[in-house]
Amino acid sequence: MEHQIVPSENIKPQKPIIEFRGVSKTYQTGTHALEDVNIKINPGEFVFVVGSSGAGKSTFMKLIMREEKANTGKITVNGFNLTTMKRKHVPLLRRTMGIVFQDFRLIPTMNVFDNVAFAMYVVGASGRDIRREVSKALSKVGLGHKARSMPAQLSGGEQQRVGLARALVNSPDLIIADEPTGNVDPNMSYEIVSMLTEINKLGTTVLMVTHDHNLVRDFNHRVIMLDGGRIVADNAAGGEA
Amino acid sequence: MKITSIRYLVGEGFKNLWVNRLMSIASIGVLMACMVIIGLATLITENVNKAIGNLEQQNVVIAYMKDYNWALLEAEIPTSEEGREGADENGILQSDYVIHSEDEAKALCDKISGIANVAEVEFITSEEGLKTVQQTLNIEDADSQKLLGGENPISCSAKIRMTDMSLFDKTVEEISKLDGIYNVQSHSDLASTITAIKNGVGVAGVWIIAILMVIALVIVSNTIRVTMYNRKLEISIMKAVGATDTFVRIPFVVEGVAIGAISALLAEGILYFCYRVATEAIINTLNTTDIVKYGDMAWILLVMFLGIGLVAGIFGSVIMINKYLRKEGSEFAAI
Numbered sequence: 001m002e003h004q005i006v007p008s009e010n011i012k013p014q015k016p017i018i019e020f021r022g023v024s025k026t027y028q029t030g031t032h033a034l035e036d037v038n039i040k041i042n043p044g045e046f047v048f049v050v051g052s053s054g055a056g057k058s059t060f061m062k063l064i065m066r067e068e069k070a071n072t073g074k075i076t077v078n079g080f081n082l083t084t085m086k087r088k089h090v091p092l093l094r095r096t097m098g099i100v101f102q103d104f105r106l107i108p109t110m111n112v113f114d115n116v117a118f119a120m121y122v123v124g125a126s127g128r129d130i131r132r133e134v135s136k137a138l139s140k141v142g143l144g145h146k147a148r149s150m151p152a153q154l155s156g157g158e159q160q161r162v163g164l165a166r167a168l169v170n171s172p173d174l175i176i177a178d179e180p181t182g183n184v185d186p187n188m189s190y191e192i193v194s195m196l197t198e199i200n201k202l203g204t205t206v207l208m209v210t211h212d213h214n215l216v217r218d219f220n221h222r223v224i225m226l227d228g229g230r231i232v233a234d235n236a237a238g239g240e241a
Numbered sequence: 242m243k244i245t246s247i248r249y250l251v252g253e254g255f256k257n258l259w260v261n262r263l264m265s266i267a268s269i270g271v272l273m274a275c276m277v278i279i280g281l282a283t284l285i286t287e288n289v290n291k292a293i294g295n296l297e298q299q300n301v302v303i304a305y306m307k308d309y310n311w312a313l314l315e316a317e318i319p320t321s322e323e324g325r326e327g328a329d330e331n332g333i334l335q336s337d338y339v340i341h342s343e344d345e346a347k348a349l350c351d352k353i354s355g356i357a358n359v360a361e362v363e364f365i366t367s368e369e370g371l372k373t374v375q376q377t378l379n380i381e382d383a384d385s386q387k388l389l390g391g392e393n394p395i396s397c398s399a400k401i402r403m404t405d406m407s408l409f410d411k412t413v414e415e416i417s418k419l420d421g422i423y424n425v426q427s428h429s430d431l432a433s434t435i436t437a438i439k440n441g442v443g444v445a446g447v448w449i450i451a452i453l454m455v456i457a458l459v460i461v462s463n464t465i466r467v468t469m470y471n472r473k474l475e476i477s478i479m480k481a482v483g484a485t486d487t488f489v490r491i492p493f494v495v496e497g498v499a500i501g502a503i504s505a506l507l508a509e510g511i512l513y514f515c516y517r518v519a520t521e522a523i524i525n526t527l528n529t530t531d532i533v534k535y536g537d538m539a540w541i542l543l544v545m546f547l548g549i550g551l552v553a554g555i556f557g558s559v560i561m562i563n564k565y566l567r568k569e570g571s572e573f574a575a576i
Contacts, residue, residue, distance in 0.1 A: 065481070067569040088486075095483035105478050109260075122484040124243040170482070 016040040016076070017174055017205045018064060023073030025059050025229075033059035035229045037073070041207065043173065046200040048216050049209045051226035057209045060226060061178055064207070065099065066090050078173055095123055098167025102179040104159040106151040112138065113147040116166045123170055137165040141195060157188030164195060175199065177208040181215065193219055250488065254495025261468050265496075268464040269504045272553065275453040275460075276508035276546045277515070282449045283542065284516060287533045289442045293435050295531070297406055300435065302427040303365075304353065304399045304416050306346055310367055311396045311423055312338035339421040340397065349421045350399045358412045363400040370395035396423070407436040457549060461497050461557025468496060469565050476565065490562050497558035501550025509543050 018041040025034040034056045041047055051057050062068040063075055066082050075082040078096040085093065098119075106115050116137055120130045138144045141161040151159055160180055167175055177196060181189035193208070193215050200206045210216060216223055225233035258265050305311070312318070312333050328334050340346050347364055354362045365373070371393050375382060403412055409427070417425050469476070479489050516535050524530060 062569075091480075091483040091485045093483075094481060099481045101481075105474060105481075107475050107478070118478070119482040121246060121249045122479055122482050122488060124246045126243070126245050130245075166482070 014043060015079070017043045017045075017078055018207070019074075019076040020063075021074045023063065023070045023075055025056075025063060025068060025070050032229050034063070034070075037229075037231055039224065039231060039234065041205065043205055044200070044203055046197060046206045046219075046221040047208070048219075048221055048223045049207065049226065050211070050213075050216060050223060055226040056229040057226055058178070059229075061176060061207075061209060064176060065097070066093055095170065096172055097174040097176055098170065098172040100160070100163050100167045100175065100177040100180045102182040104151070104156075104163045104183070106159055106162055108151055110151075111147070112143060112149050112151070112154070112162050115151065115162055116169050119166045119169050125170075133169050133171075134165075137169040138162075140168060140199075141165045155188075157184045157191065160184055160188070160192055161195070164192065168199065172204065174205045174207065177206065179209050179211065181210060181212055186214075189215060190218070197221075246488065247491075250491040251495050253492035255499065257468050257472070257492055257496045258499050261464070261471065261496075264464050264467045265500060268460050268500050269507065271460045272457050272500065272504035272550065273508045273511070275457045276504060276549060277512050279450050279453050279549065280508060280512040280542050280546065281515075282446050283545070284512075284533065284535075284538060286442050286446045287538060290439065291531065291533055293439055296431070296435055297403075300406070300428060300431055302401045302403075302413060302416070302425055304401060304419075304422050305396045305424045305426070306340045306349060306398060307338050307421050307423045308340040308346065308367070308396050309333065309338055310394055313392075314394050315423065343397075345421075346397045349419065352419055353399050353401060353416055356412060356415050358404050358408045359401055359416075360404045361402040365398045365400055367393050367395045367397045370398055406439070409433070409436070454549060454553070457553040458557050458560075461500060461553045462561045464500060465493050465497055465558040465561040468493060469561060473565075480569065486566050489566060490559065493558040493562050494555055497554030498551055499554070501552075501554030502547060503550075505543065505546035505550040508546050509539070512542065513539070 018039070020037045020039045023034060023037045024032070026032050037056075037060070049057050049060060059068060063070055063082070064077055066077075066085065070083065073083070077093060080089070080093045080096075082093070107118065110118065113134055116134045117130050120133060125133070135144065135147070138147055141164050143158060143161055143165065146154065146158065151162065154162065160183070164180070167177075175196065180192055180196075184192065189212060196206050196208065197219060223233065223235050224231060313331055318332055318337055325332065325334060335341060340349065343366070346366075350362045350364045353359055374395060401416065403409060413425050413427050416422060476489055513535055520532050520535075523532060
């Protein structure tokens with residue numbers, strides 16, 4: 001499957017949506033996960049984060065989601081200063097982003113509709129808004145007709161699309177996708193990244209961790225490569241190193 | 242928090258109760274057993290207190306006064322004639338005794354009433370006192386007259402009831418110190434026995450309730466822990482999409498509170514039934530009706546059970562949730 005390289009038209013000279021300045025993270029076990037990372041991601045960008053196991057990709061994502069705190073340096077995400085952020089404000093940060101997990105993380109006892117609606121209950125949306133937005137999000141990922149199905153009745157690709165609908169339903173500014181194609185077949189992988197690309201074209205920043213070099217090559221978005229906790233390559237969209 | 246969210250969270254709490262029904266039933270059973278034991282301890286304490294209260298009513302002290310009769314029989318009257326002008330035919334002067342009239346005796350009774358811990362004072366004239374002695378010794382008035390030569394040797398007195406038997410000795414001492422009192426007749430040993438029983442029952446009751454409260458807390462905590470474990474995926478997603486700690490906490494608190502409330506209502510019903518059967522047996526066997534009625538205690542017990550249930554439910558769930566709320570993303574998988 002061939003994909004046209006289309007740099008987002010929404011990139012404007014404005015404050016970065018994600019900024020790392022001299023960020024290092026060492027776990028209590030002594031593992032140096034990230035060292036002196038400096039990076040800027042602008043609103044509307046689509047960024048692949050690649051690297052081998054233990055390169056620091058997961059830590060990089062965890063720091064953005066504020067699941068972990070940096071030991072040194074400054075992180076800014078969606079206007080929140082994560083270095084000084086209080087624990088009670090973390091939910092506010094997370095409401096500005098949608099997260100797609102490798103293992104889908106769907107609740108097996110809830111149907112597709114409820115799995116997506118769940119993200120809206122958390123932010124206190126009204127019943128009417130929930131019905132409208134969930135239907136919209138499911139249509140966007142092509143699962144409008146499977147709203148009443150249970151996760152176990154869906155294929156891996158469909159389950160991941162439900163995960164994507166859940167990430168989209170609150171209209172976030174930023175989508176974090178942690179190896180979203182890791183558990184689906186190659187065709188579905190292309191489909192999921194295509195969907196993310198379409199979402200990105202509408203202005204949402206997408207940050208996606210992947211191991212799949214074919215996807216990275218075919219979609220030709222900006223790529224940040226991590227190795228040994230450092231950024232070893234960062235090419236802007238269009239192939240610039 | 243919006244009404245949609247509250248409705249959703251309360252619904253989730255009850256859903257959890259049903260989804261984990263085996264654990265919920267086990268928790269309700271054990272919590273209910275704790276409450277029934279606490280209720281029984283309370284009812285036994287109340288019945289003991291009632292019995293002791295009856296004993297306390299019977300345990301009165303008699304304070305005898307320094308009146309003319311006292312002067313006649315007990316006071317040390319100088320035998321010399323010197324300085325005893327104006328003495329009556331018995332050689333008694335007005336200054337030899339303190340209580341000269343019924344009014345003075347009643348005034349002394351008022352003074353006794355003013356002492357802390359004195360609940361009730363009844364003035365007993367010397368004639369009434371003599372009658373009591375006659376009744377106690379079961380002798381006829383005529384025989385008594387013959388025996389005493391027409392004299393009444395009994396001083397007027399005050400019959401005193403106290404509020405708190407644990408302050409018995411101190412109160413007796415204060416009464417004895419009053420001018421005009423020469424002797425306080427009391428059953429100090431009975432008072433101290435009553436106090437010891439009362440204290441013992443009180444302390445045992447508090448310990449039983451405290452121990453069972455801790456057990457109740459542990460039980461609810463365990464149920465919530467199982468629920469937490471079953472719902473760790475849900476909690477991790479909740480947190481990932483921006484749920485606040487309160488949002489995550491509420492369904493668990495609702496579940497804990499529901500377990501507590503259901504246990505309380507069942508405990509009240511079971512205790513009512515058991516107490517009724519037990520009291521009927523006691524009434525038939527001991528032929529006594531002097532037993533605390535369940536109706537008098539029903540509301541107190543229900544409020545107590547609901548209190549225990551709610552405290553155990555809220556604290557049990559909050560303690561357990563707070564431990565989990567600190568966890569993030571992948572840490573849930575390691576639980």
